[in-house]
Amino acid sequence: MFIHTFLVSLGRYLQLMGRALSKPERWRVYGRQYVTEMAALGVDSIGIVLLISFFIGAVICIQIKLNIQSAWMPLWVSGYVTREIMLLEFSSSIMCLILSGKVGSNIASELGTMRTTQQIDALEIMGVNSAAYLILPKVAGLVTMIPLLVVFSTASGIIGAYATAYIGGIITPSDLTAGLQHDFTAWFFWMGVIKSLFFAFIISSVSAFFGYTVQGGSVEVGRASTNAVVSSSMLILFSDLFLTKLLS
Amino acid sequence: MITLKNIVKSFEDKVVLQDVSSMFQPGLTNLIIGQSGSGKTVLMKCIVGLLTPEQGQVLYDDRNLVTMTKRERTLLRREMGMIFQSAALFDSMTVMQNVMFPLDMFSSESAHRRAERALYCLDRVGLSNATQKFPGEISGGMQKRVAIARAIALKPRFLFCDEPNSGLDPKTSAVIDELISDLTHELGTTTIINTHDMNSVHTIGEHILFLRHGKNDWEGSMKDIEDTASQALKEFINPQMAHH
Numbered sequence A: 001m002f003i004h005t006f007l008v009s010l011g012r013y014l015q016l017m018g019r020a021l022s023k024p025e026r027w028r029v030y031g032r033q034y035v036t037e038m039a040a041l042g043v044d045s046i047g048i049v050l051l052i053s054f055f056i057g058a059v060i061c062i063q064i065k066l067n068i069q070s071a072w073m074p075l076w077v078s079g080y081v082t083r084e085i086m087l088l089e090f091s092s093s094i095m096c097l098i099l100s101g102k103v104g105s106n107i108a109s110e111l112g113t114m115r116t117t118q119q120i121d122a123l124e125i126m127g128v129n130s131a132a133y134l135i136l137p138k139v140a141g142l143v144t145m146i147p148l149l150v151v152f153s154t155a156s157g158i159i160g161a162y163a164t165a166y167i168g169g170i171i172t173p174s175d176l177t178a179g180l181q182h183d184f185t186a187w188f189f190w191m192g193v194i195k196s197l198f199f200a201f202i203i204s205s206v207s208a209f210f211g212y213t214v215q216g217g218s219v220e221v222g223r224a225s226t227n228a229v230v231s232s233s234m235l236i237l238f239s240d241l242f243l244t245k246l247l248s
Numbered sequence B: 001m002i003t004l005k006n007i008v009k010s011f012e013d014k015v016v017l018q019d020v021s022s023m024f025q026p027g028l029t030n031l032i033i034g035q036s037g038s039g040k041t042v043l044m045k046c047i048v049g050l051l052t053p054e055q056g057q058v059l060y061d062d063r064n065l066v067t068m069t070k071r072e073r074t075l076l077r078r079e080m081g082m083i084f085q086s087a088a089l090f091d092s093m094t095v096m097q098n099v100m101f102p103l104d105m106f107s108s109e110s111a112h113r114r115a116e117r118a119l120y121c122l123d124r125v126g127l128s129n130a131t132q133k134f135p136g137e138i139s140g141g142m143q144k145r146v147a148i149a150r151a152i153a154l155k156p157r158f159l160f161c162d163e164p165n166s167g168l169d170p171k172t173s174a175v176i177d178e179l180i181s182d183l184t185h186e187l188g189t190t191t192i193i194n195t196h197d198m199n200s201v202h203t204i205g206e207h208i209l210f211l212r213h214g215k216n217d218w219e220g221s222m223k224d225i226e227d228t229a230s231q232a233l234k235e236f237i238n239p240q241m242a243h244h
Helices: A003-019 A027-068 A077-116 A121-124 A130-166 A173-181 A186-212 A220-248 B038-048 B069-077 B097-107 B109-125 B140-152 B168-185 B198-204 B223-226 B232-235 B238-241
Strands: B002-011 B014-024 B029-032 B055-061 B080-083 B158-162 B190-195 B207-212 B217-221
Touching: A003 A130, A003 A186, A027 A077, A027 A130, A027 B097, A027 B190, A077 A121, A077 A130, A077 A173, A077 A186, A077 A220, A121 A130, A121 A220, A121 B080, A130 A186, A186 A220, A220 B080, B002 B038, B002 B232, B014 B038, B014 B055, B014 B190, B014 B207, B029 B038, B029 B097, B029 B168, B038 B190, B080 B109, B080 B140, B097 B109, B097 B140, B109 B140, B109 B217, B158 B232, B168 B190, B168 B198, B217 B223, B217 B232
Parallel strands: B014 B217, B029 B190, B029 B207, B080 B158, B158 B190
Antiparallel strands: B002 B014, B002 B055, B207 B217
C-alpha cells in the first residue's frame, strides 16, 4: 500500500514538474515573478540564516575547544573543525533543512490557498500554464539564491566563532585564524554549493507539489504544508547521503 | 455559440450529469439553474474544461473541447472570461495588476495601451478609483466587479459566471446582474451564468436551463417559465407552492 501510494505520488510529481519546467508563455511576466520569488524566498531568508549560523558557528567553536581539544592536539583545531563543519554540512545541508521549514511551508500554504480559493482555476481558464507560472519562478528563484545563502551562512558561522574569541575569550583570535586557514580545500566550499543547489530544487519543487495538489479546505492546506516540510526534509537527508559520497 | 451534446459525468459510482444537451446563443444571458447538488457547478466545469465528461461533446462553435489537443484548448481559453464564485482575484496583486494580468500575459499591445485597456475595464465596472487597492482591502461586491473587469479585459467571446451573486446583498447582486447583462449585450458574448438566485432569473434570464438530479429537466425563456409543465421547476421558482 505504501509503495503504491509512493509510486502514484512520484508519478504525479513528475507530471507536474513536466508542466512546471516548460517554456513560459511570456518571458517578461515570468521574469518579474522570478525577481519577486528571489526576494520572497531568498532575500527574506537571509536574516534567519545569518542568525542561526552565527550561533551555531559560535557553539561549535566552544564545544570543540572545551570538550574535544586536549593537550596533545594543536591549538588551531577548534577553528579548523568549525570551518570544516560549517563548509561541509551546516551551511549546505542543515541550513537547507531549516529552510525547508520556513520556505517549504510558505510555498505549500501559498499554493494550497490559491488552489482552494480558485486562483489556480482562474489562471487555467485564462489559458495560462498555472504550474509553470506558479512553480517555475519559485524553483528558479530559490536555486539562484541558495549559493548566496550558503556563503552568508558560512561567513556568519565564522563571525560567530570569532565572537567566542573576542567577546568570550574561549580561544585566542590567532589560534582561531590559524585553524580557519589550515589545510583549506576550496572544493569543500563548492561541494556545499553543489549540494545546496540540489536541496533548493527539492525544497521548492516538493513543497510546490504538495501545495498545488491540495484538495479541500484550510485543514488540507495545513496538512499539505506539514507534508511538504516532512517530505522535503526526508529527501534532503537521503540525497545528502548520496551527494556526499558522490562528491567526496 | 456553445452546444452541449449528451454530456455524462460521474465521480466513481455516482452519476452527476446524465445526458445533458443544450445550446447557448451569443448575445444572450444563458442561465443554468437548479437546487444545490443538481450538477450546475460540475456542468460549468465541464463546459470550461476544468473537468472532462465521460461522454458527450462541448462544442464552441464547431470546435469540440473534449477532443481538443492541449494547445488547441489553451488557445480556446484565451477567448474565455470567467467570474468565479469566490472572485478568485490574485491576492498578492493590486486591483490594477489583477486586471492587467491577462493583458500582460497575452496582449501584444504596448504597455501604455494595455494600461489604458485595464483602466477602461475598471471604469466600466465603476472601480477606476480603486486601482491601487489589494483584494483584501475591498468589499465582496467590489471584488466581483474587479473579477468582471479582469474577465472582459481580453474582450472574450465566451463569458462564464459561477454563482456571481454568492455572498452578496440583494442590492449589490442586482448591480452585478445588470453589469453582466449589459456587457453580454454590448460585447455580444455567449454568457453562461450558474445561479440559484431567483432575482437573477427574473431580471436577466433570457435562456434558462433547469437542471434536476443531473438531468436537463426544462429549458426555455423567462416567458415560457410561467407556463411550464415541470412541477419541479414550479417548486424551485416558487418554494411556497411546494407547501400547498
